[in-house]
Amino acid sequence: MDENLVLIWEKCLQFMRDNLNAAEDHSDLKKLENSFDLLFDKVKPLSLVNHNLTLLVPSDFYKEYIEDNYLSLLSAALKKYIGKGVKLWYSVMENKPVGKEAPITVNVKGNSTQTPKIQEALPIQKETNINPFVVPGIKKVNIESNLKADLSFDNFVEGESNKLAATVGKTIAKRPGATAFNPLFVHGGYGVGKTHLAQAIGLEVKNSCPDKVVLYQSSEKFIQDFIKAAKSQNKTDFQNYYQLVDVLIIDDIQFLSGKAATQDSFFHVFDYLHQNGKQIILTSDKAPADIMDIQERIVSRFKWGLTAEIKSPNFETRRQIIVDKLSRDGIVLTDDMLDFLATEVKTNVRELMGVINSVIAYSTVYKSDLSLELLKETINKIATTQKKTINIPYIQEVVCEYFGINRELLLSKSRKREVALPRQLAMYFAKELTNSTYTKIGEEMGGKDHSTVIYACDTIRDVSKIDKEIKKYIKDLKERINH
Numbered sequence: 001m002d003e004n005l006v007l008i009w010e011k012c013l014q015f016m017r018d019n020l021n022a023a024e025d026h027s028d029l030k031k032l033e034n035s036f037d038l039l040f041d042k043v044k045p046l047s048l049v050n051h052n053l054t055l056l057v058p059s060d061f062y063k064e065y066i067e068d069n070y071l072s073l074l075s076a077a078l079k080k081y082i083g084k085g086v087k088l089w090y091s092v093m094e095n096k097p098v099g100k101e102a103p104i105t106v107n108v109k110g111n112s113t114q115t116p117k118i119q120e121a122l123p124i125q126k127e128t129n130i131n132p133f134v135v136p137g138i139k140k141v142n143i144e145s146n147l148k149a150d151l152s153f154d155n156f157v158e159g160e161s162n163k164l165a166a167t168v169g170k171t172i173a174k175r176p177g178a179t180a181f182n183p184l185f186v187h188g189g190y191g192v193g194k195t196h197l198a199q200a201i202g203l204e205v206k207n208s209c210p211d212k213v214v215l216y217q218s219s220e221k222f223i224q225d226f227i228k229a230a231k232s233q234n235k236t237d238f239q240n241y242y243q244l245v246d247v248l249i250i251d252d253i254q255f256l257s258g259k260a261a262t263q264d265s266f267f268h269v270f271d272y273l274h275q276n277g278k279q280i281i282l283t284s285d286k287a288p289a290d291i292m293d294i295q296e297r298i299v300s301r302f303k304w305g306l307t308a309e310i311k312s313p314n315f316e317t318r319r320q321i322i323v324d325k326l327s328r329d330g331i332v333l334t335d336d337m338l339d340f341l342a343t344e345v346k347t348n349v350r351e352l353m354g355v356i357n358s359v360i361a362y363s364t365v366y367k368s369d370l371s372l373e374l375l376k377e378t379i380n381k382i383a384t385t386q387k388k389t390i391n392i393p394y395i396q397e398v399v400c401e402y403f404g405i406n407r408e409l410l411l412s413k414s415r416k417r418e419v420a421l422p423r424q425l426a427m428y429f430a431k432e433l434t435n436s437t438y439t440k441i442g443e444e445m446g447g448k449d450h451s452t453v454i455y456a457c458d459t460i461r462d463v464s465k466i467d468k469e470i471k472k473y474i475k476d477l478k479e480r481i482n483h
């Protein structure tokens, strides 16, 4: 690498770092510096030819993030150390194919530092399958968006747990289909805010571009519609309907698992929308690679854009969610009450919402008499009434929902991995979390022999020590069963 260029780039970085606070409305300088270092650590200057500076970035995300957050600062630095009129280019590293030495890069023009106007990233065409179900010249029809006004960005509290997904979501909402984040694949545990975020993006698009057709659909509805269409031999109409959409949001996409025919249809809808610059947003309770029994070509498409995980919120975010929600209802709690609530309800935001609603109900009744003691009593009562009895049918229900299979299949004799593994996990949890004997578990698992149950429990215990996937299933399921 050109030593002179490295030196210039070092100076630019130092300048940007020194001016972080001035450029951003951000009070926590330390955090800002950390995220700056993390980001720019992976960005390298490749070449500087006739005032054309090319930066090597690991993925489209880096390009988008730099353009959205650091463009003015970067422009100032380049002007200072290179001169006026520097044009910025990005060389984006694509996945490195096995056996090749050098990374493949795709060159993308950035915003010229001369022209402050935001310029859209060039869409990177990854594959060019022609969709057979395209109806040319089809007119726009009225499609109900299924968006809920209260699930907006205004009501969405951002924190460490959802920062990446929320930041990218807002970028997408400004330029749906025109960023590199297509699809946006949001995954995370139960009740952490995936649906809320996906809806917020949809609402924001509708606010800024009312002409855009936004459709939020649960994957269950997508599957039902597909089955109906297949029965009445209307599969083409089904696909055409989804192909009319500018922003397609499918919630809980993991439920496509094991549904090969629906997956085929989804694949065609996906490709058509993607090829035509339409935005796709998907949510799931698992990362793409962890969804079982789903076609490889679909899993690879899930990863084309950006995969962002939402984790359980930390104390600060939980506290802020409580403050926000209560203030919308005109309720103000003391600091010790807020701290108490945020400390007590740790698992997920849905549970937190339940507790907040109870607090709202109590404060309506008790008005100013609402005290920390009363709050503690309330939480204890909720905790007692919410405590679930963990029994075998309940474990079966949770396992079936998690893997997207029905109970009949779980209890069947099928030896297919996508059924046998959930069955073994259900047996394992039945042994771990209930007082049932191996014989009793076998009976409730579709009349299996007690030795089959012993074998299943031993297998899961052994495999979980070395297999990351099984470890993750156990962790996720434990959380859900104990919830």
Ligand SMILES: Nc1ncnc2c1ncn2[C@@H]1O[C@H](COP(=O)(O)OP(=O)(O)OP(=O)(O)O)[C@@H](O)[C@H]1O
Pocket: 151, 155, 156, 157, 158, 162, 188, 189, 190, 191, 192, 193, 194, 195, 196, 197, 285, 321, 349, 350, 353
């Ligand atoms: N960051 C947040 N700020 C404000 N409210 C939130 C936030 N995250 C979640 N919520 C609220 O918590 C509840 C559960 O969120 P949501 O339904 O989006 O979770 P989810 O991850 O989609 O869950 P599931 O996997 O069960 O579908 C909703 O009432 C939502 O409005």
